Every structure is written in C-alpha cells, then in structure tokens.
Amino acid sequence: MLKQFFILCSGADRKLLETCSDSENTKFAGIGATVFFTAVMAFIASAYALFTVFDSVYPALFFGLVWGLLIFNLDRFIVSTIKKRDSFSAEFLQATPRIMLAIIIAIVISKPLEIKIFEKEINTVLLKEKNAMALNNKKEVANYFKSDLDKNKAQTDSLKSEMIKKEKEVNALYTTYITEAEGTAGTKKLGKGPVFKEKIAKHDLAKAELDVLRKTNLDKIAELEKTAKTLQADLDKKVADTEPIIDGFDGLMARINALNSLPWLPSFFIMLLFLAIETSPIIAKLLSPKGEYDFKLEDLETALIATINQDKYQRELLVKTSASMHDKVYEDIASDNELFNLQRKNAKELLELQSNNFVEKQKNTF
Known part of the structure; x- marks a missing residue:
C-alpha cells in the first residue's frame, strides 16, 4: 500500500509500471518517497514561517498545507516530465530548467527551517537590535x-x-x-x-x-x-x-536579516542539504540507466507518434484524392452541351424578366 502511494507520488504510469520488474517498481517508489518527504519538509518550513507572520496556528497550518501541496505538485511534475534519452547531454539539457526550479524551491524551503534551527542565536541578535x-x-x-x-x-x-x-x-x-x-x-x-x-x-x-x-x-x-x-x-x-x-x-523579515548577520557557513550547509533533497529525484533519473519502464514508455510513445503521423498522412492523401475527383467531375459537367444549353436558356429567361421589371419601374416614375 505504501509502495503504491510512493509510486503515485513519482508520477509514473502505474499500469505500465505493473508490467515491469520489481526493481523498476522499487526505483520509482524511492523517487516518489523523495518527492513526498520534500513536500512534507516544505509544509513544516512554510507553516513555521507563516506562524511568525500570523502568530496563529490554524492559518499557518492551512497555508502551510497549501504550500506543501504546491511543492508536491511541482516536484511530481518535474520528475514525471524528465524522459530518458540516448544522450546524457540531451537529458541534462532537458533537466536544466527543472534543476533551476528545484534550486529555487530548495532555497525557499530551507530558509524558514534555518530560522527555527538558529532561533536562540537569532533571538540574541534581535534582543541587541531591540535594545539599540x-x-x-x-x-x-x-x-x-x-x-x-x-x-x-x-x-x-x-x-x-x-x-x-x-x-x-x-x-x-x-x-x-x-x-x-x-x-x-x-x-x-x-x-x-x-x-x-x-x-x-x-x-x-x-x-x-x-x-x-x-x-x-x-x-x-x-x-x-x-x-x-x-x-x-x-x-x-x-x-x-x-x-x-x-x-x-521579531517578524519574518527581521529574523531573516538577523540570520544573515550570523556566520554563513552553517546556513549554507543546511541550504545544501535541502538542495540535495530537492534535486535528488532529478539527479537519480539523470544518473540511472534506461530501465524496462523507460523502454516500454518510449515504445508506446513512438508507436503513438507513428500512428498519428500515419493518420495525418492518410487524411492529407484523402483530401488530395477527393479534390482531384471533384475537379474531374466538374470538368466533365462543364463539357456537357445539354446542360450548357439548359443553363443558357435559364439565364436568358432571367435576363428577360429583369429587363421587363426595369421597364415597368421606369414607366411608373412618369
């Protein structure tokens, strides 16, 4: 049950993954667990940060949950959209924007937890600032x-x-x-x-x-x-x-400024820890070789692309053939003398009616 939940968190195709080996299922369960626990850390960090703003538990928990779900959705999207390629450079180029986004998320997540970890030191700095x-x-x-x-x-x-x-x-x-x-x-x-x-x-x-x-x-x-x-x-x-x-x-901005006045090395290592956690699913996908799931997914995608291209070609060919047939049909109709004489007779009658109506209108004006 827990394994299936983590596979759901990884964003993988569960039906396709069921046809794969246990090692593939375990790999994606590990990736999903990383995504899930990153979202949990985001929830804790944002809830604490918002508690310093609202000074109330319930709004902090509510907005912290919203933020955690947002990070969960972003991480799940990032991991699920990275496809294994035949070239590592192509994979890395594909993952570069996602890695940049992961770095931003890691910095946002780590800062509130840094504030909580160094709370005593920050309180000392704030006390000095308040006295001054x-x-x-x-x-x-x-x-x-x-x-x-x-x-x-x-x-x-x-x-x-x-x-x-x-x-x-x-x-x-x-x-x-x-x-x-x-x-x-x-x-x-x-x-x-x-x-x-x-x-x-x-x-x-x-x-x-x-x-x-x-x-x-x-x-x-x-x-x-x-x-x-x-x-x-x-x-x-x-x-x-x-x-x-x-x-x-002693609000959030004051605590961030107080944190910046402390030695930077401990905060830097904490930020690196969250950066490693946030980017680990992407790095794992980049470093892992093509597995059974990747080959099957590529097979489905290429088959779908081939089917779509074939359908598109057939539709274009059908349109061209239909147009050619219609051109030929109308060409034959244009060369039919009987139909031409009938059309000329109808046109002549129409012109006679228009002329008579014009004459009547002119007479009425006198």
Whole structure:
C-alpha cells in the first residue's frame, strides 16, 4: 500500500509500471518517497514561517498545507516530465530548467527551517537590535522635546537668577545700614543718624521689591515647572507608545536579516542539504540507466507518434484524392452541351424578366 502511494507520488504510469520488474517498481517508489518527504519538509518550513507572520496556528497550518501541496505538485511534475534519452547531454539539457526550479524551491524551503534551527542565536541578535532601537528611540524623542524643555529650563533659571541677584542686593543694603549704625563703615559715626535712616530706607524699598519679585517669579516658576512636567509626561508617553512597536520587531523579515548577520557557513550547509533533497529525484533519473519502464514508455510513445503521423498522412492523401475527383467531375459537367444549353436558356429567361421589371419601374416614375 505504501509502495503504491510512493509510486503515485513519482508520477509514473502505474499500469505500465505493473508490467515491469520489481526493481523498476522499487526505483520509482524511492523517487516518489523523495518527492513526498520534500513536500512534507516544505509544509513544516512554510507553516513555521507563516506562524511568525500570523502568530496563529490554524492559518499557518492551512497555508502551510497549501504550500506543501504546491511543492508536491511541482516536484511530481518535474520528475514525471524528465524522459530518458540516448544522450546524457540531451537529458541534462532537458533537466536544466527543472534543476533551476528545484534550486529555487530548495532555497525557499530551507530558509524558514534555518530560522527555527538558529532561533536562540537569532533571538540574541534581535534582543541587541531591540535594545539599540530603544536607546535610539529615546534619544530621538528626547531631541524632539529638547527645544521646549531647554527653553522652559532657561526661563526658570533666569527667574531664579533674577531673585538671587535681588537677594544679594538686599543683603548688601542690609550690611550697609548695619555697619553704618555700628560706626564701622560709611560715616563711621555710631548711632542712627540721617545717613543710617537713608540707607535703611533703601534697604526696606529693595526688600519690598524683592518680596514682590519673589512672589511674581515663584508663580512663574510654578507655572513653568508644571509645563515641564507636562512636557516630560508627553516625552514618557511617546517613548511608552513606541515600545510595543520595538518589542514586536521579531517578524519574518527581521529574523531573516538577523540570520544573515550570523556566520554563513552553517546556513549554507543546511541550504545544501535541502538542495540535495530537492534535486535528488532529478539527479537519480539523470544518473540511472534506461530501465524496462523507460523502454516500454518510449515504445508506446513512438508507436503513438507513428500512428498519428500515419493518420495525418492518410487524411492529407484523402483530401488530395477527393479534390482531384471533384475537379474531374466538374470538368466533365462543364463539357456537357445539354446542360450548357439548359443553363443558357435559364439565364436568358432571367435576363428577360429583369429587363421587363426595369421597364415597368421606369414607366411608373412618369
């Protein structure tokens, strides 16, 4: 049962193969098994690749099955259409397009399985790339908000600097009127004289200005700090919104690029393995000598071609003979005087009728 299934997979004529030896049946069963297991590998590879795209089992299995059947049909077609010739060069020339197609199929099949085999290494590469992308994203977002944050900080620093400057001025005036009262500076007269009163008045005026300035600037600073918090919250929100995008950077294309960044030799050998599997039915047919099945198939094909050519020749000969006979028959008819006189009489009557009808029409016009 299994052998018959593999023979079906090989694309061979089962009725013709039943008349051949067991060795021929075994050969084609081996070719069919290779075709079948190549399709199975294609199903597994495509299902995994599509799972990385859809993140769901059922769509991946469905489309993977469709892809596996497509590869099975292509391989079966490729193997079944290769005919054994008397010249190896003619066979190889016939198989060259099919080998090119097999190479393309092998590359397509092997890539998803390479991704699965080197999954841990690919995850490490993707983690590094995600971390780098996260850092770059934070820098870009920070640069986007940098001008507003810097402007806000500069205004805050300017207001604080203005208050500090005024405080220094008030403190200096305080020291001036104290030293004047102590007699250690200014007029150097101990006591609260006119100069002392003038200096304390300046101090009190500056102190009042400082109080007003402090109240005004503190209100402005509070507003600026509120704006700074809003800007920082927007920055954090922007970073948080982009994090899921970076975390989701593990699709099929990202994994293929990560695979390409790994050493090429292991991937190359895996691709060679699938290439050998995919081309093995074709290579087996090219290298195997002409067998009993090939001779019988060639006999049927040549017999069919001979029959078709013979039928075609007979049809062409029949057409030529029939045409020659018809030419002769019509030639004899043309030389028959009785038939000629009858035809002339009928033509004369027809012309007379046409002439009479024309005359009647002309009369009616007057």
